[in-house]
Amino acid sequence: MKLLLTQDALVNAGAERSHLEILYRFSQDIEVTVVYFYPKHELKEAYEKADIRLIFLDIPESYHFVKAITKLVRLIKQEKPDLLISCLWRADIITRMASLLTRVPLVGTLVNDSYAPIAWKDKHGLKYKLVYWLDRLTAEIPIHWIANAQALADSHVKTLGIAKEKISVVYRGRPVPAQSRPHKTEPIKHFISFGRLLERKGFQDAIEAFAQILPSNPDCTLTIFGEGPFRKQLETKINSLGLSNSVFLPGKIADPMKVLLRGYSPEATVNGQQSTDNCPPFTDHCSLFTPDCFLFPSWYEGFSGALVEAMMAGMPIIASDIPMNLEAVNDQESALIYPVGNSQVLAQKIAWLQSDPQLAKTMGQRARIIALERFTIETIAQTYEQILHRIFDFRTKKSLKVV
Known part of the structure; x- marks a missing residue:
């Protein structure tokens, strides 16, 4: 054929x-x-x-x-x-x-x-x-x-x-990674997401949620990998909420699974270059960054490959309740789910996950099993x-x- x-x-x-x-x-x-x-x-x-x-x-x-x-x-x-x-x-x-x-x-x-x-x-x-x-x-x-x-x-x-x-x-x-990410015993504080910087991806909701949790969790970070036409609006929101030391937009990353499994280092490719030149003033952050949880706040999608990658990696996930996400993950079993567009509830879910590391570990393991069975x-x-x-x-x- x-x-x-x-x-x-x-x-x-x-x-x-x-x-x-x-x-x-x-x-x-x-x-x-x-x-x-x-x-x-x-x-x-x-x-x-x-x-x-x-x-x-x-x-x-x-x-x-x-x-x-x-x-x-x-x-x-x-x-x-x-x-x-x-x-x-x-x-x-x-x-x-x-x-x-x-x-x-x-x-x-x-x-x-x-x-x-x-x-x-x-x-x-x-x-x-x-x-x-x-x-x-x-x-x-x-x-x-x-x-x-x-x-x-x-x-x-x-x-x-x-x-x-x-x-x-x-x-x-998605291809099956050789191993899942190691589950850290330290507190959950580094959150990541991937995707084109578009309004419909809902990253602004995640940024607003972080503004709510940072007063009680000042060492938390959110890193959103990707590029797109909504960057300026996201940067404006980050600055207006005083989050420039906590929320980062480093640009594209060549190998999302590598970041999910082993974290982000200066050697990782950003925007097609083998350096951190494209993500100042976040160089120190980039070199130290290791992820604890994957956020997926999209307003609407197809069926997200990024979500599947996070599941394959065994990463704890917090996702919006759009129907496509609910075909992949179940609330409190393989992810925490919140109403799409609701940054207040998203902040509550982040705080809940931070208070229960065992739940985070269990959900990540369950998500990986489901991904290996279905995706x-x-x-x-x-x-x-x-x-x-x-x-x-x-x-x-x-x-x-x-x-």
Whole structure:
């Protein structure tokens, strides 16, 4: 079976990283080519190292849909794939049009709950309404969908009108680390999170929670690894609350699992450089930092790979109660859960965990067991491949009957 998988770009983000991990583990029965449109190449070297064929269509940043569709149609006619797969909004729209024009069947993916009511809190204006309607009006084109959470499947049945029977759920997976993190006997005081610096990630809620706990826990720290357009607002909040010595935004980190297992040191890669030059004035903090708990305050998500990584590492977790998180962890068993957007309750959960180190240890151990049972990347890749084979076999048999 020959596949063309399209995505917006090769940024180092959840969906792109997940494709890298999954495609690398496909059997030789599937010949995969990844096509990307826009000039962001952060994961190019990693894809090439994994021997995944890449084709860059060199579309100017932003949209340029007509040019992108024209180039993709030409490529499809040259490559003659059996199936197309698309991921992320721009690639979805481009590939749906190309599928319609070439009659090559398309499998869509659902990786974010972009149209849930809470998602519209950080989306304003006519642009987002046009985005939604273009998505909805073309959602009938894919012959099947793969969602990375059941909550995403249920949500898009309502918001895009997709038929339930056309959706399969395959969770995000991650490689299994060789060992879990050692459980410290010292008090819990260093908290971390990962993700793009976007309003919807809820990092502002975590910062506000820290402002509430610091008077009684002045040696606590929160480090948020990632980069994005919401950085300035987060920095303003940190400074306005007087948290510049306690809350840190060092930038991107190349290997989140390494940080979860062994902490953060000057040798770790930040923003693609092998130094701490990109995180002053936090150099001393960065060199001493070892994590005790993973915070995940997101307002809405797909199924978070970062959450799975924290589970794999055996890290105690405090997470918002969005449905995708609740498909992975249970309150007071494998994580502490709080109402999304409620910084006051989040502060209470942090204080509770600090007062009960044994609970933290037990939850971390339980989270790792669950991750090993459900989210190992080998299992996820095998499930994904089986679904694609089933779709392809069904289409082949259907074509033979017509003939």
